[in-house]
Amino acid sequence: MELSALLLSRIQFAFTVSFHIIFPAFTVGLAAWLCFLEALSLATGNPLYRRLFDFWLKIFAVAFGLGVVSGIVLAFEFGTNWSELSRRTGAIQGPLLGYESFTAFALEASFFGVLIFGRSRVRPWFYMIACLMVALGTTLSSYWIMVNNSWMQWPVGYATAPDGSFIPTDWHAIIFSPVVWVRFPHMLLAAYVTSAFCVAATGAWHLLRGRFRSEAKAMLVMGLGLAAVLVPAQIMFGHLVGDFTHDKQPAKFAAIEGRWHDEQPASEVVIAWPDEANERNRFEISIPYLGSLIASMRLDSKEVGLTSFPAADRPPVVIPFFAFRVMVGCGMLMLFLAWFGSYLSVRDQLERHRWFLWASFFSFPLGFIATLTGWFTAEVGRQPWTVYGLLRTSDAATPFLTVPQVAISLVIFSAVYAVIFLFGAIYIYRLLRSGPEADHAAVAGATNPKRPLSVPGQSPGIR
Amino acid sequence: MLTFWTFALGLAILLYVVLDGFDLGVGILFPFAPSETARRNMLSAISPVWDGNETWLIVAASVLFGIFPLVYSTLLSALYLPLIVMLMALILRGVAFEFRYKATRSRILWDVGFAGGSIVASFIQGVAVGALVEGLPIQKGQYVGGAFGWASPFALLCGVGLCLGYALLGAGWLTYKTAEDIQDMAFRILPRLLFAVLAFLAVAFVWALVLDLRVMHRWLEEPFLVVFPLIGIAACRFLLTAVRKRRQLVPFLCGAAIFAAAFATLAVSFYPYMIPFTITIAEAAAPASSLAFMFWGNGLFILPLTLIYTLVVYFVFKGKVDTHQEYH
Numbered sequence: 001m002e003l004s005a006l007l008l009s010r011i012q013f014a015f016t017v018s019f020h021i022i023f024p025a026f027t028v029g030l031a032a033w034l035c036f037l038e039a040l041s042l043a044t045g046n047p048l049y050r051r052l053f054d055f056w057l058k059i060f061a062v063a064f065g066l067g068v069v070s071g072i073v074l075a076f077e078f079g080t081n082w083s084e085l086s087r088r089t090g091a092i093q094g095p096l097l098g099y100e101s102f103t104a105f106a107l108e109a110s111f112f113g114v115l116i117f118g119r120s121r122v123r124p125w126f127y128m129i130a131c132l133m134v135a136l137g138t139t140l141s142s143y144w145i146m147v148n149n150s151w152m153q154w155p156v157g158y159a160t161a162p163d164g165s166f167i168p169t170d171w172h173a174i175i176f177s178p179v180v181w182v183r184f185p186h187m188l189l190a191a192y193v194t195s196a197f198c199v200a201a202t203g204a205w206h207l208l209r210g211r212f213r214s215e216a217k218a219m220l221v222m223g224l225g226l227a228a229v230l231v232p233a234q235i236m237f238g239h240l241v242g243d244f245t246h247d248k249q250p251a252k253f254a255a256i257e258g259r260w261h262d263e264q265p266a267s268e269v270v271i272a273w274p275d276e277a278n279e280r281n282r283f284e285i286s287i288p289y290l291g292s293l294i295a296s297m298r299l300d301s302k303e304v305g306l307t308s309f310p311a312a313d314r315p316p317v318v319i320p321f322f323a324f325r326v327m328v329g330c331g332m333l334m335l336f337l338a339w340f341g342s343y344l345s346v347r348d349q350l351e352r353h354r355w356f357l358w359a360s361f362f363s364f365p366l367g368f369i370a371t372l373t374g375w376f377t378a379e380v381g382r383q384p385w386t387v388y389g390l391l392r393t394s395d396a397a398t399p400f401l402t403v404p405q406v407a408i409s410l411v412i413f414s415a416v417y418a419v420i421f422l423f424g425a426i427y428i429y430r431l432l433r434s435g436p437e438a439d440h441a442a443v444a445g446a447t448n449p450k451r452p453l454s455v456p457g458q459s460p461g462i463r
Numbered sequence: 464m465l466t467f468w469t470f471a472l473g474l475a476i477l478l479y480v481v482l483d484g485f486d487l488g489v490g491i492l493f494p495f496a497p498s499e500t501a502r503r504n505m506l507s508a509i510s511p512v513w514d515g516n517e518t519w520l521i522v523a524a525s526v527l528f529g530i531f532p533l534v535y536s537t538l539l540s541a542l543y544l545p546l547i548v549m550l551m552a553l554i555l556r557g558v559a560f561e562f563r564y565k566a567t568r569s570r571i572l573w574d575v576g577f578a579g580g581s582i583v584a585s586f587i588q589g590v591a592v593g594a595l596v597e598g599l600p601i602q603k604g605q606y607v608g609g610a611f612g613w614a615s616p617f618a619l620l621c622g623v624g625l626c627l628g629y630a631l632l633g634a635g636w637l638t639y640k641t642a643e644d645i646q647d648m649a650f651r652i653l654p655r656l657l658f659a660v661l662a663f664l665a666v667a668f669v670w671a672l673v674l675d676l677r678v679m680h681r682w683l684e685e686p687f688l689v690v691f692p693l694i695g696i697a698a699c700r701f702l703l704t705a706v707r708k709r710r711q712l713v714p715f716l717c718g719a720a721i722f723a724a725a726f727a728t729l730a731v732s733f734y735p736y737m738i739p740f741t742i743t744i745a746e747a748a749a750p751a752s753s754l755a756f757m758f759w760g761n762g763l764f765i766l767p768l769t770l771i772y773t774l775v776v777y778f779v780f781k782g783k784v785d786t787h788q789e790y791h
Contacts, residue, residue: 075528086536086539098757099757416555
């Protein structure tokens with residue numbers, strides 16, 4: 001592929017947005033997890049839950065801050081790299097993203113201050129409300145993002161002006177689009193599952209190290225138990241998102257399936273190497289009838305292949321094809337871990353199976369990988385459109401950007417992100433390793449969520 | 464509705480410039496701190512508020528995107544490289560702020576990052592304003608200036624000017640928040656910074672006359688505009704008196720008044736254009752349905768809430784930083 005400013009802009013956006021999504025994927029779930037712990041603590045009075053809460057609050061603070069910092073860049077990239085997109089869809093995307101940043105600030109930032117400062121200053125019920133408000137804030141944030149992205153996937157409630165811009169005519173249709181109601185839960189559950197596995201992995205880690213036994217076991221059992229319920233729900237919503245894709249974005253669906261020609265009945269390609277130049281699959285393993293069954297719940301339906309679309313309207317195949325399979329693979333692995341682990345925990349045999357503790361420990365990236373590959377599937381599969389069927393990606397970019405300009409910005413982004421997130425990751429690692437009984441007072445020094453690294457822990461420079 | 468959002472945008476930008484201006488200014492003055500204690504006090508003077516100050520940049524960007532998408536897309540893409548560098552400078556600066564306390568051996572590195580990030584971010588903001596005043600090369604709603612179309616000598620001068628201006632605000636904030644040696648330093652440099660800012664304004668004014676900028680013609684058309692510079696001059700006068708009498712909060716307030724006067728001068732001389740002299744407010748505005756949608760939630764509730772939240776934070780953290788209290 002030719003190295004154009006467009007391609008570089010796409011790489012840059014993919015890089016920055018992928019980096020960003022890691023943190024919300026973690027914090028949206030952690031916020032809910034904190035509510036859960038605080039509610040348990042209030043209901044039972046068991047100090048164990050309080051220790052777990054304090055432990056995860058510190059990690060939440062760092063991850064949340066990194067999410068905010070990496071999100072700020074995105075708020076500008078729409079204008080810098082995608083000026084035609086923002087000019088033409090600004091009247092719709094601008095207010096949606098505006099609501100995202102405004103609600104995020106109003107709910108998350110202000111009540112986050114209460115979580116950090118307020119334990120001794122407010123009543124327990126108000127502290128609980130503050131937890132809920134932070135969770136509501138993160139949830140609303142992802143809601144607005146999903147509304148915006150779903151509009152790009154399936155534009156509704158708009159009219160087109162003579163200058164090519166889109167005018168919102170029906171906000172109700174936009175924010176309550178049926179697409180939102182399958183994709184938003186899918187994203188929300190992705191965040192919950194990701195966090196559940198991080199919690200379980202942390203528990204498994206400390207059990208393997210033989211430290212904080214009661215807290216570690218509680219984390220492992222609760223993380224796996226939550227996942228045992230959440231993963232099947234997630235698979236169901238994943239299926240519904242697939243139905244939407246099948247009905248509304250047939251080209252994306254065909255790319256995911258690796259289906260080049262119309263088939264009746266359709267078979268399901270389990271694995272293959274899609275050969276885009278020759279419009280066929282190499283090394284294909286497929287199961288007859290299953291393709292029709294998955295797509296239409298019938299054994300004899302006709303399913304559309306990629307060659308039914310003009311070449312200019314087809315998405316790339318390799319990325320959605322493999323990203324989708326990685327996502328599903330992670331999902332299946334998580335389902336196994338969650339169910340088998342819950343079975344072990346019901347029989348109280350978790351600690352006897354050290355291989356399972358190791359497996360749980362190494363499961364922490366699964367949720368992140370599944371979330372990222374899911375987004376790759378959705379976004380690359382939407383190509384060549386930025387706004388599906390209406391605005392091509394090549395027409396959405398800033399028309400006058402040059403290769404050197406975007407190359408420079410990409411290098412700067414990579415360097416700065418590498419430094420910041422290396423330190424951020426080290427920092428989170430240290431917090432996780434120090435475990436739930438680390439000193440409670442450490443949390444009290446922070447001021448605000450946009451200062452991730454000020455919150456917890458040791459400051460060797462200061463005595 | 465459009466009037467409401469125009470004022471909201473103006474307010475967000477003004478608040479950003481004055482509030483983040485003083486903490487960027489403290490960053491610019493950071494290398495001149497006489498001691499490690501002084502450096503810590505300087506940081507303590509801004510640590511509870513700087514991130515909240517930067518929120519107004521996000522608010523301004525959100526309003527631009529949602530209400531004035533044409534300006535958002537034109538301006539941000541035209542200033543591509545400077546904006547990216549500014550964002551990275553702001554992020555690095557924010558991170559350096561925190562890391563300096565985690566570091567033992569590399570503290571000097573983070574100090575350089577904090578001061579350098581502050582200077583670069585301020586400089587670029589000044590350049591952006593200068594480029595707007597001089598007029599960006601835009602034809603038929605499309606920026607045609609290339610990668611460095613914004614980088615005129617006049618714009619670069621404005622970059623230096625804004626660094627001086629922010630340093631003035633920063634020094635004003637330090638006289639209010641600190642004591643002892645660092646407060647002495649702030650009082651000492653305030654008059655010098657003021658004269659530097661005035662000298663910059665004089666040079667920029669003459670230069671603008673020489674360039675025969677269109678902005679200048681507005682002054683002949685609307686002589687009442689002169690009221691804003693007069694307010695600015697009055698503020699300078701008060702500032703000097705306040706420094707002589709060592710009043711603590713007045714220097715900052717005078718600095719803020721000078722900025723407000725300058726902002727109002729620019730705003731009125733641009734009006735009704737948003738990007739002079741190609742895109743007007745009315746042309747840039749999103750359709751009525753977008754303005755209304757933003758108004759009933761963000762405009763009516765969340766914007767006032769954000770303002771209240773800002774006030775509360777400043778109220779909670781009022782008064783001097785404790786010289787002997789550690790940062791954390």
